[in-house]
Amino acid sequence: MNASIKIMLVEDHPEYREILEFVFAKKKGLELVSQFGNAELALRTLQDGGRAAEPDIILLDLNLPGMSGLDAMPWISKYAPDTRVIILSQSDHEADVLRAIQQGAAGYLLKSATMDEITTGIRTVMDGGATLEPSLARFILKTLQPRLPKVATECGISEREREVLSLIAKGLSQKEISSQLKISTYTVTDHLKHIYEKLNVPNAPSAIDKAHRLGLFTSNGS
Incomplete structure (x- = not known):
């Protein structure tokens, strides 16, 4: 039996974190192993924990207090090189999308996406694909x-x-x-x-x- 996909969530809105936590708890094969309200704490955990702390997927918001999600991406690549990053943001600005992809994001979804779209996106990325919100893909x-x-x-x-x-x-x-x-x-x-x-x-x-x-x-x- 395949192991569950380990997910780290970096999101500063507690209510949205709670929704995702509830959804992942109900979805077979998905495990929310950690969640943080800012990038600095997430990066410190990745740095201190080493490979043992690496999740399979990081769901990363862009507009975070302190360090932005985009600015955190090079550090994520350094501390967790095997982890795939999916941006989960309210921003549909073309510059944000292109910069995130340029930084190595495996996906870019808007927070307006349904929970099924988010979980499908996670599985798509783990299957070797890339996931983009339809309007951004167009x-x-x-x-x-x-x-x-x-x-x-x-x-x-x-x-x-x-x-x-x-x-x-x-x-x-x-x-x-x-x-x-x-x-x-x-x-x-x-x-x-x-x-x-x-x-x-x-x-x-x-x-x-x-x-x-x-x-x-x-x-x-x-």
Whole structure:
């Protein structure tokens, strides 16, 4: 039997923490192992506890008292390099979304998301995918698609790999990509391996980040 997904919650609103705590307690396979009202305490726990204290997922708010969630992300990467971060914020500002992805976030969800969307997002990220709130995914795809073929060609990415890259940016898991493209999960994994090699990145969030730094997320002025 698979172990539960260990979750750390960094959120300064007690009422919202209580809601998430209640939901996770009812969801099989999810375990809220710690929660903090600010980034400093969370980082201190990660630093002092070492690898033994690393959660699988950190749900991270951006607008925290003291250090912001975005400013905490490099330290999370340092103290808990194997932990995946999902931003859970009220902010839908494009700059926040892109900076979070650039910092290595595996997902970005709004607090207006349903509890099912949040728990599904957690499982998607643990399955190797990336999760984005639908309206934010549409923004990224809108800016990504006009320039994707040119840059993909320059990187040596095939048409099928380009499709997979687009679906990664949209937030689909490997299983969902397999279903949509009607190919096996093994083939999806193979495509992802080639994409990561060609973009010289280790994972899906880094692939989105690399696409951003190549200019894929830059508007053409429309």
